[in-house]
Structures are given as structure tokens and as C-alpha cells.
Amino acid sequence: MSEASHGADLRRFGIAVGHAADAAGATGCTVVRGVESALRGACSVFGRATGTRELALLEPGHLVDRVDAVLITGGSAYGLAAADGVMRWMEEHGRGFPVGAGVVPIVPAAVLFDLQPLGRFDARPTPQMGYAACEGATAQGVAEGNVGAGTGLTVGKALGPTACMKGGLGIAVAAAHGAAACAVAAVNAFGDVCDATGRVIAGARRDGGFAQAERVLSERGLAAAFDGAHNTTVAVVVVDGVLDKLALQGVARATGAALHRRVRPAGSMLDGDVIFALGPLTGAAADPVRAEMLAVAALEQAIERAVRTAAGRDSVPGLAD
Numbered sequence: 504m505s506e507a508s509h510g511a512d513l514r515r516f517g518i519a520v521g522h523a524a525d526a527a528g529a530t531g532c533t534v535v536r537g538v539e540s541a542l543r544g545a546c547s548v549f550g551r552a553t554g555t556r557e558l559a560l561l562e563p564g565h566l567v568d569r570v571d572a573v574l575i576t577g578g579s580a581y582g583l584a585a586a587d588g589v590m591r592w593m594e595e596h597g598r599g600f601p602v603g604a605g606v607v608p609i610v611p612a613a614v615l616f617d618l619q620p621l622g623r624f625d626a627r628p629t630p631q632m633g634y635a636a637c638e639g640a641t642a643q644g645v646a647e648g649n650v651g652a653g654t655g656l657t658v659g660k661a662l663g664p665t666a667c668m669k670g671g672l673g674i675a676v677a678a679a680h681g682a683a684a685c686a687v688a689a690v691n692a693f694g695d696v697c698d699a700t701g702r703v704i705a706g707a708r709r710d711g712g713f714a715q716a717e718r719v720l721s722e723r724g725l726a727a728a729f730d731g732a733h734n735t736t737v738a739v740v741v742v743d744g745v746l747d748k749l750a751l752q753g754v755a756r757a758t759g760a761a762l763h764r765r766v767r768p769a770g771s772m773l774d775g776d777v778i779f780a781l782g783p784l785t786g787a788a789a790d791p792v793r794a795e796m797l798a799v800a801a802l803e804q805a806i807e808r809a810v811r812t813a814a815g816r817d818s819v820p821g822l823a824d
Contacts, residue, residue, distance in 0.1 A: 673686075
């Protein structure tokens with residue numbers, strides 16, 4: 504298994520990122536949590552084949568105005584069990600929504616379908632893995648590639664599992680004019696992944712090159728979707744200034760531009776794409792337009808890093824090779 508460290512310093516965002524994985528089973532989970540305190544959160548759903556938990560409380564106007572952690576997990580809907588471990592870690596550390604005698608940790612989550620073609624179908628993230636990801640979370644030198652939620656991911660599945668490539672998890676930071684945003688992306692897309700020029704760098708392979716997923720879909724229609732349950736890109740973007748939930752929701756929606764620029768196609772009926780947006784509860788205010796632009800830039804880079812740092816396995820090639 505290959506791991507790459509971006510070396511990004513996430514301390515200015517008040518977050519730590521932790522991974523846990525079953526390498527042999529080709530599944531895992533990644534937790535994005537506050538280093539010392541809760542965060543404000545929102546989200547936007549782009550795909551139409553999602554598996555999620557606690558998304559309703561991220562809507563503007565909901566009573567709960569805090570997020571203790573976000574879980575990105577493999578294992579499809581089975582993987583949501585890993586959130587129990589995240590909640591246990593949070594409760595042990597006294598972190599959560601106060602309810603008199605104790606706390607209720609707020610842990611939204613979204614799933615990735617990695618039950619096949621890699622690893623074992625019965626390998627799923629567990630509560631113990633969710634706890635371990637929280638315990639091991641760090642704000643510096645977070646591993647990328649075939650780690651955590653990126654362990655069993657693949658991309659470019661328009662021609663089926665024998666022609667796809669290895670996906671993974673990427674992290675990037677974008678900064679300008681004293682402001683910054685970071686992104687954590689787990690890329691398990693049906694479509695191809697492109698670089699900044701629009702050139703496919705990881706995707707469905709044919710005749711020694713790339714088949715171009717959008718071309719295959721236009722030619723074959725839904726018949727090209729060998730199994731629509733296998734695809735999703737889940738991302739968490741974090742800004743370094745205070746925004747209310749409505750503005751954070753705007754960041755999550757705007758950041759969808761990164762999905763459509765770097766994954767083709769994205770947000771389809773074949774994908775479960777979700778973007779979470781997080782920011783601090785207190786401190787200096789962020790400019791919402793600048794926050795949106797920086798979040799887009801960070802996610803574009805994180806999506807590309809997710810495939811560039813992923814090594815091949817089980818006859819599925821990866822760019823890190």
C-alpha cells in the first residue's frame with residue numbers, strides 16, 4: 504500500500520484528520536474533527552445515489568448549530584456503523600451537544616461504495632475503526648492515497664471493473680489575500696478524473712488510452728453503467744473564518760464547480776456525491792465570496808491528489824505506481 508503526505512498544515516482551520524482501514528478487505532474510514540472544539544457545518548448533495556447520516560441538522564434554521572466531526576466511510580450503508588465509534592470518542596472527551604446530564608455528539612456522515620471490485624464484500628468499517636480514526640487524527644502531515652476512506656476506491660468505471668483505475672483520498676489547501684480553505688476528498692467516481700487543463704489523468708481504459716466516460720455514455724447510454732451502486736465522491740471543505748450556516752451552505756453548493764471540472768461526469772444518477780462545508784464557530788468573519796472561490800480551488804486540487812497519490816492493487820492500476 505502506498506501513502507503520500509501532502510504536508511499541509513491544517514492547524515489554522517482548527518481541524519484534525521484521522522484514518523483507519525482494513526487494508527486486506529480494501530475498506531476504511533476518515534474522520535474530520537475539530538482539534539479542540541466543535542465547528543459550524545452545512546452540506547450540499549449533488550449525486551442521486553447517496554448514503555448519509557445526520558444531514559438534516561446541517562440545514563440553515565435547524566436547532567443544532569455545531570458539528571463535532573464528519574465521517575467519510577467506505578462499506579456503503581454498512582459503513583455508517585463507524586459513526587458509533589466516533590460518537591463514543593467524542594462522548595469520552597465531553598464533546599457534543601449539551602443535554603443536561605451529558606452530551607450528544609453531532610457526527611454527520613456520507614458513505615462510499617467500496618464493497619467491490621477490490622478486497623472483500625463483507626469487509627466494512629466498524630465502530631472500532633471510527634474510534635481509532637478519531638484517536639489518531641492529526642493536523643499536520645496527513646496521509647493521502649490508499650488510506651482511510653480511500654483504501655478501496657476506484658475511478659473510471661464506464662467500461663466495468665476490469666478497465667477502471669485506483670481512486671483514493673486527497674488533501675489540499677488554497678490561500679489568497681490572507682484567507683484560506685482546505686479540502687479532503689475521497690474519490691470513488693463513476694466518471695474520469697481530469698487535471699486543471701481538462702485532460703483525463705485517471706479513468707476508464709481502452710486500447711492503451713482513456714475511453715472518455717462521457718463519450719461512452721453518449722454512445723451506450725445507461726448500458727454503460729455496469730452497476731450504478733459503485734460510485735461517489737465525498738468531500739469536506741473547511742474555511743478559516745466565521746460564516747453562518749446559510750453562507751456555509753453556499754460554500755458547499757459553490758464548491759460543486761470543482762466536482763464538475765475535475766470529475767466527468769459528476770453528480771449523476773450513478774453517483775452519491777456530497778460536499779460538507781465546515782468553519783469555526785467564533786473568530787474573525789470570512790468573506791463568503793472569497794471563501795467559495797478558495798474552497799473550489801482546494802477541492803479541485805484535492806480531487807487530483809486523490810488519484811495521483813493512489814497506488815494500484817489487485818490488478819487495478821494507480822497513478823502512484
